[in-house]
Amino acid sequence: MLLDLGLTMESGQPPHFLWNREKGRYWRIAGGKRCEVWQEKGRLGFSEGFGGYVGTLLRKNDDLEKICERIDTDAEMHGAIAAHRGLRITKSDPWETIVCFICSINNNIPRIRRMVQSLMVEGEVMPPEVMFAADLSQKRLGYREKYLKATSEMAMGYDLRKIGKMDYERAKGALVEFEGVGPKVADCVLLFGYGFLEAFPVDVWIAREMERGYGVKGERAIHGLAKEKWGKFAGYAQQYLYCSARSR
DNA sequence: CTCCAGGTACCTT
DNA sequence: AAGGTACATGGA
Numbered sequence: 611m612l613l614d615l616g617l618t619m620e621s622g623q624p625p626h627f628l629w630n631r632e633k634g635r636y637w638r639i640a641g642g643k644r645c646e647v648w649q650e651k652g653r654l655g656f657s658e659g660f661g662g663y664v665g666t667l668l669r670k671n672d673d674l675e676k677i678c679e680r681i682d683t684d685a686e687m688h689g690a691i692a693a694h695r696g697l698r699i700t701k702s703d704p705w706e707t708i709v710c711f712i713c714s715i716n717n718n719i720p721r722i723r724r725m726v727q728s729l730m731v732e733g734e735v736m737p738p739e740v741m742f743a744a745d746l747s748q749k750r751l752g753y754r755e756k757y758l759k760a761t762s763e764m765a766m767g768y769d770l771r772k773i774g775k776m777d778y779e780r781a782k783g784a785l786v787e788f789e790g791v792g793p794k795v796a797d798c799v800l801l802f803g804y805g806f807l808e809a810f811p812v813d814v815w816i817a818r819e820m821e822r823g824y825g826v827k828g829e830r831a832i833h834g835l836a837k838e839k840w841g842k843f844a845g846y847a848q849q850y851l852y853c854s855a856r857s858r
Numbered sequence: 859c860t861c862c863a864g865g866t867a868c869c870t871t
Numbered sequence: 872a873a874g875g876t877a878c879a880t881g882g883a
Binding site: 623793 | 865
Binding site for chain 3: 716717751752753754755829830
């Protein structure tokens with residue numbers, strides 16, 4: 611499996627906020643147990659019993675070579691791909707992903723990570739019931755606190771799995787019903803929490819990069835071009851562009 | 859001090 | 872559909 615674990619785990623995707631790096635390895639608590647993941651000489655290693663979990667996390671069934679060939683449509687993208695060989699899209703838990711990207715609103719990565727970590731208990735993000743009942747007022751979440759309160763309340767007794775069974779447009783429509791989840795956060799949740807690879811989240815970095823590299827601006831034009839060029843793998847294209855923009 | 863960060867909600871053209 | 876503004880917080 612083509613993979614750059616470090617790049618993948620620390621590229622602003624949910625694992626960047628949920629996992630810990632320690633002595634060249636990554637770890638987190640999953641299902642009450644400690645799961646470690648590492649890479650040596652290109653070879654992926656992980657804690658016993660977590661093969662399925664890690665396979666899902668790193669989307670091992672994605673043929674990255676083929677996907678990169680498919681989205682390698684122009685010089686701009688070619689450079690972005692070449693500079694980030696082995697960068698994969700990750701798949702995290704939907705609820706954890708929602709929390710991560712509500713925290714991401716108008717925020718920077720180090721602080722997003724601090725906020726998400728402050729919302730974890732025993733190594734896992736508070737479930738909706740716990741979060742709704744918790745006192746978040748001392749966590750310095752800013753205006754994201756009320757979004758998390760409202761969204762955790764709505765998520766109680768809501769089966770988030772059903773969103774994963776919808777088509778992309780309907781799933782996005784369902785997600786933006788949650789307070790604090792707008793089109794960008796919804797696209798991130800769809801891409802990183804549900805595995806909709808056609809989702810193309812447009813944040814400030816992507817907006818700038820799309821204008822600079824392709825001359826398009828505005829939500830509609832950007833999404834239109836992304837769909838036209840990269841279709842069902844637009845999410846991968848987005849991640850390469852994002853990393854490219856960040857390292858510019 | 860200002861500017862910015864993986865935006866959203868709400869309002870006015 | 873497109874463009875404005877307030878919103879919390881903290882680092883540069």
